[in-house]
Amino acid sequence: MRWVVLILAAAGVAAAGWVVWDRVRGPTATPIADFSAPFVFGRFAVPPDNAMTQEAFTLGRHLFYDPILSGNNEVSCATCHVQELAFTDGLAKSPTLSGGELDFSSMSLANLLWGQERFFWDGRATSLEEQALMPIQHPEEMGQDIDALMEELRVSGSYRKMFRQAYGSVTPENTAKALATFMRLLISSNSKYDQYLRGEVRLTAQEEHGRKLFMAHPDTKVSLRGGNCIDCHSQFLTSGFRDALDGFSNNGLDSDETMPDGLMAVTGNPAHKGFFKVPTLRNIAVTAPYMHDGRFDTLEDVMDHYNDGIVVSDTLSPLILEADNAPEAGQGTVGLRMTPDEIQAIIAFLDTLTDEAFLTNPQFSNPIEGGS
């Protein structure tokens, strides 16, 4: 009898000890084991102090979809970043808390591991970790006091547990890291174009025509026709370029008089006036309206802009100003001057960038029961 009591007591002590130990030990995060990235996307870098782990992804996913992140507990990241719209919101400019609209259109979140290492249309954040906390605290976006948010998260047993497993304690830094990890793993790599690059499918004749135009800067001297897309959108990622500030450009939307500052607001360099982040074209067919201010409703409108609607300004990209498919001088308009068939071919190619598996991937969906 004494032995039984002793054994039970020992088991009780062990169980209590495990519970205590589980709560005080460090995070138990497990690296994402089967992570692989398409070869053609090239190199990427994950911050050394924020390794991609299952636990960080799970926490980030919960935070992304939870309106607890906003001051009024009604707005989550997913309010303006809707999965089926490639994490945009379908609006020209996202609404503000006070009923107006923000300066910029909601950006698509896909393949953020590659391309520019600056975030937002004007590049004001230099890492996803830095970016993640900015909309939360912006008075017109989510209007949340970061310390108040930490108090709210600490009240939740499940958040305390998710933070503990991923990072340790509930802190603003760990909140940012988790959201960054979730965003980093929003990878779109199964569009028809990806399948074509892997040699699994053929493009139609029209799509192939569009692909060739996409990849070519026109040169009338050698009768090369081109849509000039590749001068800003990299050939495989279709995003802006990674090096330095190469991924920012003035694409001829506004005159010097009406042009917003764009990247110049961040760098202070007048040569960057009106420069905005070149977005990825992945899933572009579902991310209308287009441009930093959502001024174009359709891809046809976008193509019309590049074809004959370029507004000349001092910082306009010389590659855009110079690119012209017609040998004779233009009559008052600036643009690519392609044929309607060529424009439709480019749009057909852009349609091959839609990745249904990405738009419906259950791992990227709202994990909170009942939705938000």
Place this chain on the structure above:
Amino acid sequence: MRPIIVISAFVALIAGWFVLNSGQNKATPITLTFHAQMGDEPLIYDQFIYENPGGQGQFRVRDFRFYLSNLSFGHGGETYAEPDSYHLLRFDNADSAHSITLPEVPLPSVETVRFLIGVDPAANTSIEARGDLDPNSQMAWNWEVGYKFVVFEGALQVGEDVSPLVYHVGFSENAREVEFSIPAEALADGKQEVNLIVDLAKLFDNAALIDMQALPSVKFNRTDADALADNYATMIAPTF
């Protein structure tokens, strides 16, 4: 007495091994620093301050960059080739300069330096990311053509008219080899840095004299590209 002899022999052996070994493995640290200039002055971006070499007007520089690849070093009959040697040189920084540092060139010293302006044909037709080669970068045309080797973008102002300047030179045949010798004293006494001038003016005013108004862009026309390649072939020179 005997143990002392054994210990002495052992010490001599170890000392000898270190002396010989260090001689065999002697490595030379070297830094090549490229300074972008227009003529004799440091390159200045974004201002209409440079004369069109072959015609009217003034031009400004928005972008100037190029690939330097297959860097190798010689000493006597030995050569050392840097692996994955693909460097994108850009000068949009405070010093208008770009440095390449090799902490350990496995040669007793460096007497000659060789490299390509451009990219060798094998790498130029590959989409593998090596060194600074990146098929998703601004330097990629597309994988059927390869990389741009030398990029110059800017604008020409003639009177009130401002027009774009776009010179993109690629194609495997336009890689140009550069070779120079380093005088012994330049790397003596712990000196590791070799300074080189990259004279952008030579791109337009060298074997061929370019009128930017008549030839505002060079892209896929092979004759024009070849002329600019012959011009940039001698735009880099060391200064000692």
